[in-house]
Amino acid sequence: MVRSLLDTSNNEVTQALGRPQNKVEGEAKQSMSRTTPLQLIRNIGIIAHIDAGKTTLTERVLYYTGVTYKIGQVDDGTTVMDWMDQERERGITITAAATTCHWRGHLVNIIDTPGHVDFTVEVERSLRVLDGGVVVFDGVSGVEAQSETVWRQADRYGVPRICLINKMDRTGADFENSVESIRERLQAKPLVLHLPLGCEADFRGIIDLIDEKVWVFPESGEPVTIPIPAEEKDRVAEARRNMIETLSENDDPLMEMYLEGKEPSVAEIRVGVRRATLARRLVPVFTGSALRNKGVQLLLDAVVDYLPSPADMLPISAINPKSGETVLREANDEAPFSALAFKVVSDPFMGRLVYFRVYSGVMKTGDQVLNSTRDRKERIGRLFVMHANRREEISEIDTGSIVATVGLKNTFTGDTLCEISAPVVLEKIRFPEPVVSVAVEPKTKTDQDKMGEALNKLSDEDPTFRIRVDQ
Numbered sequence: 001m002v003r004s005l006l007d008t009s010n011n012e013v014t015q016a017l018g019r020p021q022n023k024v025e026g027e028a029k030q031s032m033s034r035t036t037p038l039q040l041i042r043n044i045g046i047i048a049h050i051d052a053g054k055t056t057l058t059e060r061v062l063y064y065t066g067v068t069y070k071i072g073q074v075d076d077g078t079t080v081m082d083w084m085d086q087e088r089e090r091g092i093t094i095t096a097a098a099t100t101c102h103w104r105g106h107l108v109n110i111i112d113t114p115g116h117v118d119f120t121v122e123v124e125r126s127l128r129v130l131d132g133g134v135v136v137f138d139g140v141s142g143v144e145a146q147s148e149t150v151w152r153q154a155d156r157y158g159v160p161r162i163c164l165i166n167k168m169d170r171t172g173a174d175f176e177n178s179v180e181s182i183r184e185r186l187q188a189k190p191l192v193l194h195l196p197l198g199c200e201a202d203f204r205g206i207i208d209l210i211d212e213k214v215w216v217f218p219e220s221g222e223p224v225t226i227p228i229p230a231e232e233k234d235r236v237a238e239a240r241r242n243m244i245e246t247l248s249e250n251d252d253p254l255m256e257m258y259l260e261g262k263e264p265s266v267a268e269i270r271v272g273v274r275r276a277t278l279a280r281r282l283v284p285v286f287t288g289s290a291l292r293n294k295g296v297q298l299l300l301d302a303v304v305d306y307l308p309s310p311a312d313m314l315p316i317s318a319i320n321p322k323s324g325e326t327v328l329r330e331a332n333d334e335a336p337f338s339a340l341a342f343k344v345v346s347d348p349f350m351g352r353l354v355y356f357r358v359y360s361g362v363m364k365t366g367d368q369v370l371n372s373t374r375d376r377k378e379r380i381g382r383l384f385v386m387h388a389n390r391r392e393e394i395s396e397i398d399t400g401s402i403v404a405t406v407g408l409k410n411t412f413t414g415d416t417l418c419e420i421s422a423p424v425v426l427e428k429i430r431f432p433e434p435v436v437s438v439a440v441e442p443k444t445k446t447d448q449d450k451m452g453e454a455l456n457k458l459s460d461e462d463p464t465f466r467i468r469v470d471q
Contacts, residue, residue, distance in 0.1 A: 034333060034398050036107040038311040041400040042303055043357070045111045045126045047154065048136035049144035053166040057136060057290040057299075058099070058112040064296055065101035065108070067387065071293075098355065098386045098402055103300045109402045113150075125342045125413060125463075127153050128429045129357035129402065132307030133161035134299070139173035139199075139287070142181035151186050160277050162284045162302055168196045169203040169289040179285055191246055191273065191282040194298070195239055197232065206287060206295050207232065209240045210269050217294045247272050250281040270305060277306045310400035316359050318416070318424035321372050327424055329360040333398050336422035337361030337369065341408075341415045342429065346457045354408045355386070356417060359426070362398045371408075372423045373415040381407025413463045431463045439470070 046054045062068045098111050111126045127133065133154050137147060154161055165178045175196050182190045195207040197214055205216035205226075213225045228236055247269065248258035254272045257264050264272065276282040284306055288295020315328035318338065329338050343355035363369065367380050384391040384404045397403050411417065414428040440455075442448045459465050 038331065038333075038400055039309045040106045041109070041309050042106055042307055043109045043129070043131045043310065043400065043402060044134055044303055044307055045113055045130045045132075045159075046134045046136060047113050047127070047150040049138070049141075049146040049150075052136040052138045052144070052147075053290045054136050055112055057134075057164070057166065057296065058110060060290050060293060060296040061110065061300060062099065062101060064300065065103050067099065067101045098404075100385050100387065100402075104304050106304045108300075108303060111402075124153055124431060125429050127157045127159055129340055129342045130157075130159060131310060131313055132303070133159045134303065134307075135161050135163050135283075136166050137163060137178055137182070138170075139165050139167040139175065139178055140170050142174075142178035143185040148185060151188075158280065160280050160308055162277065162286065162299075162306055163190065164290075164295070164299055165196075165285065165287045166290055168199050168287055169201070169292050169294075171200050173199045173203070175199065175287055182283070182285070189246070189250065189282050190285045191276070192239060192243060192285045193273070193302075194286045194288075194295070195236065196287045197229075203289060203292075203294070206298060207236055208298070209236065209243050210266055210273075212236065212240065215295075215298060217292075223297055244269070246282070247276060250276045274306050278308050278312055310359075316426065318426050321375075321423050321425050329424065331360060331399050333360075333362050335360035335399075336419040336424075337363050337417075338419070338424055338426065339363075339417045340426050340429075341411050341413060341417060344411075344413055344460045345404075346461060350391070350406050352408070352460070353384075353404045353406060354411050355402070355404045358397055358399055358401045358403070360399055361419065362396060364396045368420065369417045370420045370423055371411050371415050372418050372425045373428070374410055376410045377420065378408050378411060378417070380405055412460065429463070434464050434466055 046058055048054045059068075059071055063071045098109065101108050101110065111130060113126050127150075135147070135151065135154070137143060163182060165175055167173060168175065173196075179190050179192060182188050193209055195209065196203055197205040197207055197216075205214050207214050207228065212228065214228055215223045215225055217223050244254075244258070244264065248254045251272045253275075254264055254268065257268070273282070273284055277284055284302060286295065286299055286302055288299065290296060310331040313331055315330045316338075318327055318329055319325070320327050329335055337358070338360045339356045339358045341354050341356045345353045345355070347353050363380060365380060365383050369378055369380060370376075371378050382405065383394050383397055385394055386392075386404050391404070394403070408417075416424065416426045418424050440451070442451045455467050459467050
């Protein structure tokens with residue numbers, strides 16, 4: 001759930017959302033060593049049906065934020081995020097990959113998830129630890145089967161999201177139909193903030209309804225703005241009127257202005273869009289073509305402007321394993337350390353990498369923590385910020401971080417890591433039950449140990465992969 005943007009205290013927000021008022025451990029403070037203020041962090045996932053353009057979009061994001069110097073292409077097998085041989089051979093995402101970039105002074109942690117239903121467990125565990133989502137739709141197909149699945153998963157975890165109608169340059173692209181499919185098939189309330197200027201082969205730019213200008217994207221260089229063409233002015237005026245009406249219906253301060261006949265300013269509209277998005281009353285809709293490098297920078301602006309920071313989220317609920325009481329952990333550096341492990345990877349060079357999201361507190365390399373799920377003490381080894389399969393070593397992490405570490409031998413997906421003196425257990429990640437079973441056996445007795453080791457690694461990485469010995 002998301003904290004209200006109105007001037008209310010934690011208890012008032014808790015009451016408004018119907019949450020029990022439990023004890024909150026720690027006041028909202030910030031570590032002096034923090035490099036990025038909590039309000040300037042965005043933890044987002046890119047989710048969609050297969051082939052909607054998630055990885056293509058992520059590659060452009062990495063390029064425009066300066067993480068990479070060359071744009072990777074899915075068809076050429078040169079992407080950063082699809083780094084596995086199997087992913088590059090097939091041109092699909094199989095495993096969720098995490099990366100970090102900076103935009104307009106904000107730190108953006110991104111998880112690029114698979115679109116294929118077979119790998120939906122990767123979406124499930126990613127959404128559990130993310131604050132916001134970017135849902136990508138194919139401009140030709142609109143909402144597809146797996147779009148509905150990932151939307152329901154995001155609903156279950158209460159993740160605010162924005163939408164991108166991608167591939168507006170494709171033959172058959174239809175922006176209005178795609179928006180209508182969001183309304184009908186997902187039972188959502190889309191708030192259209194962009195209109196395409198032309199479509200299919202004539203897709204030339206993007207009309208920004210808030211600022212009332214057109215963005216065009218030269219082959220090289222930054223996007224530039226041009227006035228709205230005369231033939232588009234009536235269409236834009238009607239779309240902007242509809243946008244303000246929809247927004248006013250779902251945001252009380254703007255509703256008051258609307259009833260008084262006042263025209264909201266651009267700044268007031270943006271604040272209203274953010275309020276409605278974080279409350280999950282509306283879903284802002286943007287457009288573009290990731291493959292043609294159109295609209296990527298505007299989408300990054302939207303991530304920064306409208307998706308929540310960890311500071312916008314309500315305190316996370318946890319259980320004290322000693323007393324059984326519910327406690328709340330505020331997202332701040334002064335609270336006791338708590339984190340959730342959401343992914344385990346067997347790295348050929350580093351060994352066992354555990355990915356986790358920090359919900360409160362700070363931690364350094366070498367610190368001892370408690371795995372409260374299994375009641376085992378663990379010592380944190382080296383810490384890494386991940387860029388898909390590349391690593392950047394760091395010595396300390398703070399609230400809101402998504403990182404990986406080595407050295408945790410007894411920590412698995414869904415386990416809680418916390419301060420030894422203040423144990424809590426966070427809600428586990430729910431996974432679907434396996435539906436296919438197969439019997440395997442080694443060719444020779446000497447292969448038995450090797451096979452057991454390999455199966456255990458697979459079981460570590462994939463919580464839906466179950467092993468049992470049938471005597």
